[in-house]
Amino acid sequence: MLSLCCKVGDDTSLVNEWLHAFINPKIQELSLDFDNVEEPLVFPDHLFTCATLTWFRLSMNRIFDLPSSIHFQSLRKLILMHVILPDGSSTQRLFSSCPSLEDLALMDCDWENVTTDVCISSPMLQTLTITEWDEDWGRNGLKRRKVVIIGNNLKSISLGGDVSNDYFLLNSTSVTDASIELQAPDVWWTDDWKIDTGYFIFRLLREIPKVEKLSFSDNVLEAISFTLPLLQRLPLLCNLAELHVMGATVPVDLSCEGLMTILQKSYCLRELHFELGGVSLSKKKEDYILDTLPVCFKKHLKIITICGCSGSKGELNAIRVLLQAASVLETLSISCFSPEFPDFDTPEGSKSLSKMFGKILCFPRGSVDCDIKFDFI
Template sequence: MEANSLIQKPKKQKLNEEQGIDGNRKCFGNLPDVLLRHILSFLPIKDAVKTSVLSKRWEFLWTSNPNLDFGEHLAGKRMLLMNFVERVLYLRDSSDIKEFVLDFDVQFDASRVQSWITAAVRRNVQILNIRIRDLRGQFSLPRCVFTCETLTSLELAMPCIFKIPPIICFSNLKVLSIENVTFSDDYTTQQLLSGLPVLEVLYLEKCRWGCRKVLSISSPKLHSLTIIEADMHQPSDCQFMIFGAALKYFVYSGELFNEYCLYDSFSIESADFDVTCYGEWASDERARQVAYRGFKLLIAIPNVKDLRLYGNAYEVLAYAPELLPKMPIFNNLWYLKLGALNLECESLLKILQNSPCLETLKFLKIDPISDREKVDIILDPPPSCFSSHLTRIKFCCYDGKDLNAVKILLKKAIALDEIVISFEESVEKNLEMQENLYKQLITLPKGSQNCEITLK
């Protein structure tokens, strides 16, 4: 059904409001209007509008729907979407809007999109999610967005320069997500990132920071921070000063072209670091810079309980071996997940040695051991957690080509209760290969007689 006909279609179907469903129950149409409106609030707006054809009573029930989501349901039909948005906003009553979502190819219609956002703000919107694409020209958010005191969540994905007005008042904003924008160099960027009194969640993805050299992120209630760097052809080399006295969850993904300094971060319990390296490092100097910046992140989270290291997050530390003796003791770390297990990497061995209470070790793949003559001396002596706390090891996407790492872990982890192995797709489809691998695995010497091998 075309969007611009959703509101105008003749009433071909009537709702029977007198006859019960089974003779004993009241029919759906006998419910009070307030309950019907509540039910409609759970429907996509295009479906809620369609109910206007059911009967005279239903004609305008949808007009107070608090959730307006415009986007994917009319993908590829841009003009229909535009007409539908404008008619919904025009016919909607004056009640408050709870959630306004716009996922839209703007092209040359920036002014129309701005008017829709303004209409949502005037109706005291609480959740605003704007994702614009295919922008041809300039676009900026209406100034009224930055002084909307009812906003609790603001999500923006805009391939444009982010213009922030001098006056910002987000007194109730708890969630802020900004993606694919270029920040200006003026002080308003700093005001946005450190002037939100109740902000709890901050998500920054593929943002560009211009020529700024120092930027601080600070909010007294911030408990979750995610930073995903863009693939930068012109790195900004900005220093971020992050003050996180209430921070519990921190995620970083990128090439560490910027430096991140965490202060008052002893409350962080969960951290994800994905340090990517596209090809070889440009130089040893660049590799050492990344190593120092990665190390700075690790020493800032000594109380972490759940740590995930992907890409080159721990391997890059090998470019600055003088840092390894300064690795912190992770006394609270019980869960460690790795993108790849490299038992020949000194930095990983140091992390394991400094995690005395580690209970679960999980990894997505195994890096083969290059020097097979050293198999017997790897993890010798084993980390203390191997004899006291490490009870579970999980292999993911195992291809069965190298059993040496499995052999070492089975032999050294004497407190192990279970080792769980899931196969990559090629092995998963070959039952004969799985059976052969299992026969090899159960013959390997085990340090723990209670250890069970589980194949998934």
């Protein structure tokens, strides 16, 4: 394995010499991490036709110049980070030249030079991870390039960032794990972004009907709420057993219509996890979930976890409603972060924590078998 990490600056010629000297035709694993690349780097031609290369990671803030001949016969994992992708035909050639690819990660790559539609297809592809940020999002009238992903054996997909491309999944009913953590830059957090994202989520969920584990950011739930009539036409997520909801700086609103819609479509949901920011519910909406109780709360929901509880009135109200609504719940796990309780190791801080825990333990429970666990980290 060769691993090379350096700040290039004005030493491009020296780094090019290293690349040609150290990358031999029989290399198996290659990790290249270049910072401050001022001039194009030149990779040896034999790298792109290496029959033994199985793992390739490249991080650099320059165009990845590709030769006319590419054939990564044995490449199973490809990670591109901060790379500026070349023109559409070269990018397509790269994605089409990895017949053994199982794991593909495109992390914060620049697609600006790709002006044509692109297809990512590999018969062996199982895991796809894409994060992207486009500072010019929305300035071109929401015109996006189309990226078609064909994955007969695709099992896991993760999308993060602002979804500056328009992704389509074909033959992807094998996907069982999906993570959608989207966030538009503040300047573009508009109704247009919400509508566009809501339509994207609707289409994505239709393309992965057998998903078993699903992770959403709170922004996605807000976008879903913005296009609620569309999401109500979504088929049932009959295989969905585990739902993760990730808040940002504030707790997820338990009464969020997007969240309620997903829960209503998830008849067999067994686990519900509120991560990072936790969950909250306004005192004015304390009966909201009880009016439209999802079926999973009555028959299948066994585990609820809440991470980042600070003991606010809204959080305690959400916990109270969840405990009362989940009639077959077996475990409620609540984690508190020490930054939320700076004086936790003092008598007053310890008393405050004990008081909060005592309130929760006294809440009425829909399930007589529910066990409440507390954790402090």
